Amino acid sequence: MNELEAILVEHLVAHGPIGFDEYVDHALYTPDLGFYAAGGGAGRRRDFLTSPEVGPLFGAVLAGALDSWWDELGCPDPFPVVEAGAGPGTLARTILAAGPRCASALSLVLVEAAEVQWSTHPAGVSSRTDLPAPGELGTGPVVVLANELLDNLPFGLVELADGGWCEVAVAASGTEGPAGSGRLVEVLVPLEPRRAAWCWGKAGRDAAVGTRLPVQAAAAGWLDDALELAAGGRVVVIDYAATTRELARRPWTEWVRTYAAHGRGADPLRDPGSCDITVEVAVDQLATVAEPDRDRDQATFLRAHGIDALVAEGAARWRELGAAGGLPAIAGRSRVHEADALTDPTGLGAFRVLEWHA
Numbered sequence: 001m002n003e004l005e006a007i008l009v010e011h012l013v014a015h016g017p018i019g020f021d022e023y024v025d026h027a028l029y030t031p032d033l034g035f036y037a038a039g040g041g042a043g044r045r046r047d048f049l050t051s052p053e054v055g056p057l058f059g060a061v062l063a064g065a066l067d068s069w070w071d072e073l074g075c076p077d078p079f080p081v082v083e084a085g086a087g088p089g090t091l092a093r094t095i096l097a098a099g100p101r102c103a104s105a106l107s108l109v110l111v112e113a114a115e116v117q118w119s120t121h122p123a124g125v126s127s128r129t130d131l132p133a134p135g136e137l138g139t140g141p142v143v144v145l146a147n148e149l150l151d152n153l154p155f156g157l158v159e160l161a162d163g164g165w166c167e168v169a170v171a172a173s174g175t176e177g178p179a180g181s182g183r184l185v186e187v188l189v190p191l192e193p194r195r196a197a198w199c200w201g202k203a204g205r206d207a208a209v210g211t212r213l214p215v216q217a218a219a220a221g222w223l224d225d226a227l228e229l230a231a232g233g234r235v236v237v238i239d240y241a242a243t244t245r246e247l248a249r250r251p252w253t254e255w256v257r258t259y260a261a262h263g264r265g266a267d268p269l270r271d272p273g274s275c276d277i278t279v280e281v282a283v284d285q286l287a288t289v290a291e292p293d294r295d296r297d298q299a300t301f302l303r304a305h306g307i308d309a310l311v312a313e314g315a316a317r318w319r320e321l322g323a324a325g326g327l328p329a330i331a332g333r334s335r336v337h338e339a340d341a342l343t344d345p346t347g348l349g350a351f352r353v354l355e356w357h358a
């Protein structure tokens with residue numbers, strides 16, 4: 001049993017089961033022991049690749065997107081942009097390296113809950129662990145950007161059992177297992193009628209016994225806060241997403257995923273803190289806060305913001321200079337491969353880009 005599991009088991013024995021959302025919170029963010037709090041996360045040398053970690057192209061496209069949003073807002077100066085769930089700051093670094101037109105007005109604020117992620121903090125930006133309060137960044141509009149944050153916010157799980165809808169809670173099994181076998185188990189706790197009615201509404205009356213749904217109250221709460229902060233600006237969320245109804249019709253092990261060391265991990269209750277625990281974002285649950293003004297896939301979003309022109313420019317640089325052109329020419333050539341990965345319809349290209357005009 002690892003240290004975090006031992007702490008959780010002791011707590012569960014003393015106080016009884018906790019919700020799956022509380023379990024995820026502990027497994028990811030317990031100081032020093034949770035997956036992110038202990039330094040796990042995005043990056044080639046870490047656990048999984050996100051779009052900013054594919055290479056600098058994603059940041060270059062986002063730099064262009066920021067310029068277009070800055071224009072739309074009437075070129076405010078300062079232009080506060082909050083990147084929430086910034087991880088090691090790679091997106092911020094690549095946006096700045098691309099030299100956006102708005103650079104002289106841009107005030108980048110990186111929000112990252114797990115401070116240990118800042119081992120390589122990008123220069124020229126401020127950072128903090130929580131979302132600024134409304135008005136804290138001035139009275140003008142704010143752009144709030146979150147790439148693969150919402151899938152990492154704690155989420156609950158419910159299941160349709162024989163007797164009706166239940167919350168999936170986490171308890172200690174009470175039996176001594178062999179080392180590494182784990183003592184955390186799921187228990188089903190019947191839901192009160194109002195919450196069960198919500199589940200029927202989301203899953204549909206034809207839902208089969210065994211159907212599971214995610215409950216993403218923390219993601220909805222984050223959106224509410226972000227919209228208030230943006231005040232006249234916009235909130236842009238990029239993530240893997242679906243509707244609750246679609247998720248209800250798929251095995252839950254497909255949409256709750258664990259990752260570690262660039263591979264899929266095991267059962268989320270095994271070795272808490274050793275792997276990331278993520279969930280596909282239920283767009284309809286966010287829409288109860290506010291309907292997005294725009295919802296398109298990442299490939300479409302990146303094309304609308306000039307990825308093809310950046311790839312063509314990179315390829316031309318490589319043709320003109322070849323290896324003699326050094327790193328800039330090689331970076332130009334690699335844009336072709338980065339674009340393939342970022343727009344792949346079976347991978348990152350299928351992520352949703354949700355935009356709200358606050």
Ligand SMILES: C[S@@+](CC[C@H](N)C(=O)[O-])C[C@H]1O[C@@H](n2cnc3c(N)ncnc32)[C@H](O)[C@@H]1O
Nearest residue numbers: 036042050085086087111112113114147148152
């Ligand atoms: C999957 S990583 C994405 C990192 C980065 N955005 C990227 O695309 O590479 C999610 C990050 O969000 C952070 N995080 C989780 N909850 C947060 C919160 N409430 N506020 C700020 N950051 C949070 C995690 O610590 C983690 O670094």
